[in-house]
Amino acid sequence: MDRLSSLMARFRMAVDLAEPETATLLAYGDGAAGLSHLVFHPGTPAAPPAPQACLALRVEWAGAHNPLVAALPDRVEVQLDQAPELRAVLDLIRQEVELRRCGAQSILAGLGQAAMVRLLRHLIEVGTTQPGLLAGLSDLRLARAIVAMHDHPGRVWTMQDLASEAGLSPSRFSELFALQLGETPISYLRRWRLTLARQDLLRGDRVEAVARRYAYETPEGFTRAFRRAYGCAPVSLRKGAA
Structure with missing residues (x-):
């Protein structure tokens, strides 16, 4: 891994x-x-x-x-x-x-x-006692799930899927993930997807394509999530890259 x-x-x-x-x-x-x-x-x-x-x-x-x-x-x-x-x-x-x-x-x-x-x-x-990605990657069980999210951000992940990657029950996985990273697995996945989406938009990719790439059901849903995270519409970044 x-x-x-x-x-x-x-x-x-x-x-x-x-x-x-x-x-x-x-x-x-x-x-x-x-x-x-x-x-x-x-x-x-x-x-x-x-x-x-x-x-x-x-x-x-x-x-x-x-x-x-x-x-x-x-x-x-x-x-x-x-x-x-x-x-x-x-x-x-x-x-x-x-x-x-x-x-x-x-x-x-x-x-x-x-x-x-x-x-x-x-x-x-x-390892580290400070919550965050470094602590998560230091735990081999959590690292398997984190790497899966990093490598396949466009997959429609469920909590059960991620827990299976870690070899843990969903409840234990969720508890351990929050303890080590300071957020839920789904929150981390969402943030990782939006980070990648921001890079793709700055490169000039179309909003609709980026939304599909990172498992958003509609461009509108992606736009709302992006605006909450970054305070601007994704199309504004794409225009800046043009």
């Missing part, structure tokens, strides 16, 4: 070298022992504390309403001895920066994305 690919595909990520003052990810350590820990601020630049960071990166996620970014805490700190795969990628990035060999920019772009995927994997594996 791949808990990240659908999210990564919908929200393009770019990772670039940055000055510490504008970086969102800072890695620290010393020359002898290598990198020891990192600090990641998903939304805003991280003010670098002493000692000086060994590696400074800026992570940009394209697209608004990214549920994964919204689920991350304002500050993420990881001891890299607990995440050796992540440290290995960061060490490679640091080597490329220091050696400055030809083609480094292309290599850094790929390594930066690899580092972020490994950071997200680590955060999912260690």
